[in-house]
Amino acid sequence: MYDINKVNTHIVPVRFTYHSPKTLEEALELLSRYRGEARVLMGGTDLLVKMKMRALEPSHIISLRKVRELDYIEFDDQGVRIGAGTRLRTIEKSEEIRERFPALWEAVRVIGSVQIRNMGTLGGNLCNASPAADTAPPLIVYGAEAVIVGPRGERRVRVEEFFKGPGETVLEPDELLREVFIPYVDDAGSVFLRLTRTSMDIAKISIAVAAWFRDAEITDCRIALGAVAPTPIRIPRAEEFLRGRRISMETLDQAGRIVSEDIKPITDARSTAWYRRAVARVLTRDAFTIAWHRFESRRAG
Amino acid sequence: MEIEFTLNGVRKRVQVEPNELLLNVLREKLYMTGTKYGCGIGECGACTVLLDGEPVLSCLVLAADVDGREVTTIEGLARGEELDEVQKAFVEEGAVQCGFCTPGFIITAKSLLMENPNPSEEEVREYIKGNLCRCTGYMNIVKAILRAAGVIPQTP
DSSP, X not given: OOOGGGOOTTSOOOOOEEEOOSSHHHHHHHHHHTTTTEEEESSOTTHHHHHHTTSOOOSEEEEOTTOGGGOOEEEOSSEEEEETTOBHHHHHTOHXXXXXOHHHHHXXXXXXXXXXXXXXXXXXXXXXXXXXXXXXXXXXXXTOEEEEEETTEEEEEEGGGTEEETTEESOOTTOEEEEEEEEOOTTSEEEEEEEOSXXXXXXXXXXXXXXXXXXXXXXXXXXXXXXXXXSOEEOHHHHHHHTTOBOOHHHHHHHHHHHHHHOOOOOOSSOOHHHHHHHHHHHHHHHHHHHHHHHHHHHHO | OEEEEEETTEEEEEEOOTTOBHHHIIIIISOOTTSOOOOSSSSSOTTEEEETTEEEEGGGSBGGGGTTOEEEOGGGTSBTTBOOHHHHHHHXXXXXXXXXXXXXXXXXXXHXXXXXXSOOHHXXXXXXXXOOOSSSOSHHHHXXXXXXXXXXOOOO
């Protein structure tokens, strides 16, 4: 933890040079110039807190507030592209996101408070790389991709492979997350669930499921969890187990048992490893039950 | 560095350091002490102000990032001696005890009512989740916001 004598949440007790580029190109130039010494600032709800705690002491801050080209939600024929600088509140207010990507909408809606969602961005939530980042499990089950830009051009990484550890991503120091692309999965039943101590808290555990059915048979599914390992994770063994099986309490309970075995939770301020394993089973069951109902009502509707 | 922004309708020019926060500039450089410093890490909502019309936490906004934008604080709501509807409702419902959280609550409530003029009690409670009050138990705050919305009639 932090040294309490160094903590002053009244001020930012770190001296840095402030940069406010207006374009993505300028931002990338600055990142290359101060390679490794700079941090990118979006909403500030994570970065500034860490700086107040002296957990991070960058000598350059590159604020992307004026980079307007990072703020958009665009639907095309393949999916939706969300700019990394799009505020969580904007995503929450999008009826189309709510309709077509309900698990993402459910995740965004429970992040922090209205104030936090007015400040925080999708890119910030991902790049902060908290194992509990609420937007990660839904993006993983939707098969979303992170579009990364840097001096060597553009590359695409599946959100599933974007995280390397707590606070660590595949981004090189001179690269930026530009957008998140989510392909349409309109035929899936999907959901996001999480448990917290109080409503405005970071998740003890979170889960997202996307599933496809033929009658009561699970033809395909994806399961991702947050806050139960160093990064958000998928549970391939449970997905494999469920493929081709009929949905029933027993089947889901067995899948839940696999999930509970395959996660790697720790005991921390928010919960214990034992509890996380125990509720992972229940959450798996609940998530699939909701996903199935949603799949059915979509087909009916 | 120098920043220029609109504070409660008035253009302001201030010299700030890169690591200064909007909250500190408001309180210590512009003497607008209505906005309060509570937790400093985005948990309590006491420092809520409107930035370009939307509620944000001024303890986590760099002053430099406010350049060219519009800020509304609690001081900007009343018109002279005439209190804003939300302020009146807080007085009438006794939604204030120690008063420290009140400016943040009123700014948040103002934003809610601009977005949704007829909120349900549930919507009110959901919206004010990011504002903590350690005195009132929230009952009268919720009532006050509903009263300001006209859901609960004004006292004759």
